[in-house]
Amino acid sequence: xxxxxxxxxxxxxxxxxxxxxxxxxxxxxxxxxxxxxxxxxxxxxxxxxxxxxxxxxxxxxxxxxxxxxxxxxxxxxxxxxxxxxxxxxxxxxxxxxxxxxxxxxxxxxxxxxxxxxxxxxxxxxxxxxxxxxxxxxxxxxxxxxxxxxxxxxxxxxxxxxxxxxxxxxxxxxxxxxxxxxxxxxxxxxxxxxxxxxxxxxxxxxxxxxxxxxxxxxxxxxxxxxxxxxxxxxxxxxxxxxxxxxxxxxxxxxxxxxxxxxxxxxxxxxxxxxxxxxxxxxxxxxxxxxxxxxxxxxxxxxxxxxxxxxxxxxxxxxxxxxxxxxxxxxxxxxxxxxxxxxxxxxxxxxxxxxxxxxxxxxxxxxxxxxxxxxxxxxxxxxxxxxxxxxxxxxxxxxxxxxxxxxxxxxxxxxxxxxxxxxxxxxxxxxxxxxxxxxxxxxxxxxxxxxxxxxxxxxxxxxxxxxxxxxxxxxxxxxxxxxxxxxxxxxxxxxxxxxxxxxxxxxxxxxxxxx
Amino acid sequence: xxxxxxxxxxxxxxxxxxxxxxxxxxxxxxxxxxxxxxxxxxxxxxxxxxxxxxxxxxxxxxxxxxxxxxxxxxxxxxxxxxxxxxxxxxxxxxxxxxxxxxxxxxxxxxxxxxxxxxxxxxxxxxxxxxxxxxxxxxxxxxxxxxxxxxxxxxxxxxxxxxxxxxxxxxxxxxxxxxxxxxxxxxxxxxxxxxxxxxxxxxxxxxxxxxxxxxxxxxxxxxxxxxxxxxxxxxxxxxxxxxxxxxxxxxxxxxxxxxxxxxxxxxxxxxxxxxxxxxxxxxxxxxxxxxxxxxxxxxxxxxxxxxxxxxxxxxxxxxxxxxxxxxxxxxxxx
Numbered sequence: 093x094x095x096x097x098x099x100x101x102x103x104x105x106x107x108x109x110x111x112x113x114x115x116x117x118x119x120x121x122x123x124x125x126x127x128x129x130x131x132x133x134x135x136x137x138x139x140x141x142x143x144x145x146x147x148x149x150x151x152x153x154x155x156x157x158x159x160x161x162x163x164x165x166x167x168x169x170x171x172x173x174x175x176x177x178x179x180x181x182x183x184x185x186x187x188x189x190x191x192x193x194x195x196x197x198x199x200x201x202x203x204x205x206x207x208x209x210x211x212x213x214x215x216x217x218x219x220x221x222x223x224x225x226x227x228x229x230x231x232x233x234x235x236x237x238x239x240x241x242x243x244x245x246x247x248x249x250x251x252x253x254x255x256x257x258x259x260x261x262x263x264x265x266x267x268x269x270x271x272x273x274x275x276x277x278x279x280x281x282x283x284x285x286x287x288x289x290x291x292x293x294x295x296x297x298x299x300x301x302x303x304x305x306x307x308x309x310x311x312x313x314x315x316x317x318x319x320x321x322x323x324x325x326x327x328x329x330x331x332x333x334x335x336x337x338x339x340x341x342x343x344x345x346x347x348x349x350x351x352x353x354x355x356x357x358x359x360x361x362x363x364x365x366x367x368x369x370x371x372x373x374x375x376x377x378x379x380x381x382x383x384x385x386x387x388x389x390x391x392x393x394x395x396x397x398x399x400x401x402x403x404x405x406x407x408x409x410x411x412x413x414x415x416x417x418x419x420x421x422x423x424x425x426x427x428x429x430x431x432x433x434x435x436x437x438x439x440x441x442x443x444x445x446x447x448x449x450x451x452x453x454x455x456x457x458x459x460x461x462x463x464x465x466x467x468x469x470x471x472x473x474x475x476x477x478x479x480x481x482x483x484x485x486x487x488x489x490x491x492x493x494x495x496x497x498x499x500x501x502x503x504x505x506x507x508x509x510x511x512x513x514x515x516x517x518x519x520x521x522x523x524x525x526x527x528x529x530x531x532x533x534x535x536x537x538x539x540x541x542x543x544x545x546x547x548x549x550x551x552x553x554x555x556x557x558x559x560x561x562x563x564x565x566x567x568x569x570x571x572x573x574x575x576x577x578x579x580x581x582x583x584x585x586x587x588x589x590x591x592x593x594x595x596x597x598x599x600x601x602x603x604x605x
Numbered sequence: 606x607x608x609x610x611x612x613x614x615x616x617x618x619x620x621x622x623x624x625x626x627x628x629x630x631x632x633x634x635x636x637x638x639x640x641x642x643x644x645x646x647x648x649x650x651x652x653x654x655x656x657x658x659x660x661x662x663x664x665x666x667x668x669x670x671x672x673x674x675x676x677x678x679x680x681x682x683x684x685x686x687x688x689x690x691x692x693x694x695x696x697x698x699x700x701x702x703x704x705x706x707x708x709x710x711x712x713x714x715x716x717x718x719x720x721x722x723x724x725x726x727x728x729x730x731x732x733x734x735x736x737x738x739x740x741x742x743x744x745x746x747x748x749x750x751x752x753x754x755x756x757x758x759x760x761x762x763x764x765x766x767x768x769x770x771x772x773x774x775x776x777x778x779x780x781x782x783x784x785x786x787x788x789x790x791x792x793x794x795x796x797x798x799x800x801x802x803x804x805x806x807x808x809x810x811x812x813x814x815x816x817x818x819x820x821x822x823x824x825x826x827x828x829x830x831x832x833x834x835x836x837x838x839x840x841x842x843x844x845x846x847x848x849x850x851x852x853x854x855x856x857x858x859x860x861x862x863x864x865x866x867x868x869x870x871x872x873x874x875x876x877x878x879x880x881x882x883x884x885x886x887x888x889x890x891x892x893x894x895x896x897x898x899x900x901x902x903x904x905x906x907x908x909x910x911x912x913x914x915x916x917x918x919x920x921x922x923x924x925x926x927x928x929x930x931x932x933x934x935x936x937x938x
Contacts, residue, residue, distance in 0.1 A: 233812075233813050236815060438657075544802065548810070551799050
């Protein structure tokens with residue numbers, strides 16, 4: 093069967109009344125939580141993960157697809173109306189979008205973000221449909237040497253390319269990788285860093301750690317620093333669509349953003365952040381006349397349309413390495429990978445053949461979720477905006493309660509609550525000192541995968557380290573990793589010499605994830 | 606005045622909506638438990654491994670069939686991950702809970718040896734053996750070996766340069782590989798065994814061609830064997846597997862051993878005889894049910910039911926066989 097037939101079957105599966113309901117619940121909850129200030133998609137997905145445990149795997153992943161895309165939509169609403177991007181990938185949306193909102197064009201900014209997300213999401217999901225099975229077929233030939241190289245590339249890019257300093261990025265990565273080593277080593281059966289705590293022998297639960305770093309850390313951060321500042325929300329009336337003139341200005345940035353977002357998201361490096369920055373830079377360069385004047389002043393619609401499209405296209409792109417290689421390249425993907433694992437599913441080249449119904453149901457739900465979100469978001473934008481007025485103490489009190497209950501509910505283990513609090517305090521400290529969170533989460537999940545492949549490569553090649561560059565693929569990938577480090581250093585030095593602010597520096601404390 | 610009031614109410618509605626969403630998020634994780642009164646209630650089954658693995662599947666199949674047949678109700682399954690199940694074993698050995706059962710099997714027998722676990726199966730009460738899976742030895746389709754004999758011949762010549770992939774260290778595949786090596790005159794200490802944390806990963810290793818051969822459960826490799834990507838050289842059981850009827854057993858091809866990756870159920874140490882009888886009866890009823898027969902077929906499991914003293918002595922003999930071969934391999938000092 094080719095992928096179109098399989099996709100149609102996936103639709104058949106996803107369009108059943110029950111599954112459609114799960115998709116709807118997913119997008120509503122995803123948007124609802126995603127819209128809350130300071131909460132990015134990774135945190136949304138981690139917080140809502142316990143809900144999906146109550147249904148069977150295929151329904152859970154359909155709900156999951158909805159949550160994933162819903163959180164992306166919700167995040168852009170907050171960025172535009174409140175200027176608090178929940179993650180680095182929506183920083184660019186916040187810059188122009190919030191300016192537009194202040195200039196009285198909030199409705200247009202929200203509409204171009206929503207429609208752009210829909211266009212980009214749909215095109216990129218189609219690209220995923222076509223590319224993923226091919227890549228999975230090809231990936232079967234990858235050896236442990238190749239996987240190790242891919243993990244190195246993903247880890248290097250997630251920590252070096254973004255954030256305020258590569259040093260802090262690597263520091264955060266090391267924390268994550270160390271945490272990933274805790275537990276009984278699966279290849280030799282030895283205890284590592286468990287300090288005599290039985291619960292730790294099973295390893296640090298990734299979802300608990302992610303919830304702690306994101307939700308608890310953020311809550312403590314807000315409680316410590318932002319308690320006194322009431323949110324400055326810009327009101328918006330019901331949005332029904334986009335005027336012709338704005339569509340004319342938006343459609344090219346949507347397509348350009350998609351063209352940047354999907355491929356960059358699909359290579360296991362960088363996730364969604366790089367393409368949104370690139371898209372913003374390109375739109376700003378290409379701007380002429382009125383748009384050029386608006387950029388950075390009253391807000392140019394191109395600067396919202398492009399990055400939003402890039403962001404959503406990359407969100408679909410990130411699913412390519414996640415589904416076909418089992419590699420997570422963003423913190424959201426890391427949480428998704430943990431979700432797969434908690435269902436006993438192992439994403440990788442064989443997932444498409446071993447669980448076709450689930451994979452294609454998931455992909456079909458991405459299309460469906462996108463349509464639901466478009467329908468849901470335009471008319472309901474004003475309702476979402478009201479959510480932002482919920483006083484922060486209630487909001488974050490609720491989040492903390494939910495994070496704790498969700499953590500307890502999954503394993504009924506009080507020790508997990510202690511882990512939640514301890515790592516939450518760590519997350520707070522990391523925010524306080526400007527350490528990015530994403531490398532820690534990605535390191536936590538990719539570290540053990542890298543280690544296993546490294547050790548297997550050594551076992552197969554009897555301890556010969558030169559084997560690590562024995563395949564052409566590994567050479568290319570490790571070369572790219574090196575290039576990424578050098579490029580990020582060069583760009584930083586150049587930016588510093590010019591005295592310019594890098595886009596990363598604009599990321600507020602709350603967007604440290 | 607009025608618009609402000611309306612807005613305030615809308616804000617409150619939004620707050621309520623958010624709170625409701627958060628609460629739903631909180632409430633539902635615990636899954637489905639708390640059924641009505643039925644013969645056996647409050648039963649907990651521990652799967653001493655990650656979700657999706659053999660113990661987990663066995664536990665959840667038991668849960669479903671026990672409930673569907675009304676033999677028990679409100680059965681909970683939970684996972685205690687950890688090297689080859691010894692974490693779960695430790696929890697069971699320290700437990701005072703009469704309603705706690707743990708799925709276990711050959712992999713745990715090996716795991717106890719390799720991890721040097723303080724607790725052993727002596728610290729539990731054996732209830733029953735339920736099912737088994739045959740293992741199958743495969744080579745990539747493009748490899749030169751078409752017969753078991755041919756493969757064994759090259760393996761014997763250069764065991765170090767013949768990496769073979771299977772599941773976790775000290776698990777059933779490594780034990781079987783050691784037994785085969787011993788049987789055909791290869792020093793088990795020379796085996797280049799590539800451990801994987803799961804059958805799926807072992808499969809990838811064989812498909813990518815980076816290992817020369819792979820060992821795993823028949824059901825794990827069947828699909829790729831049927832698709833022509835892997836060539837099966839032998840199955841490990843006494844009889845040929847129903848899933849791969851063309852593939853000869855080891856015995857048929859002159860390697861005198863039979864081997865099953867079996868799974869059973871144990872309870873806490875010092876369980877009263879009446880409770881032990883209760884669980885034995887429960888599992889016997891389960892075993893006799895149509896639902897379980899269907900479960901065995903659906904999961905490609907072979908019926909391998911055994912209870913009482915016979916089962917206890919079976920565990921002892923398996924333990925001895927595993928200990929010897931793992932010592933030869935060098936995993937157990």
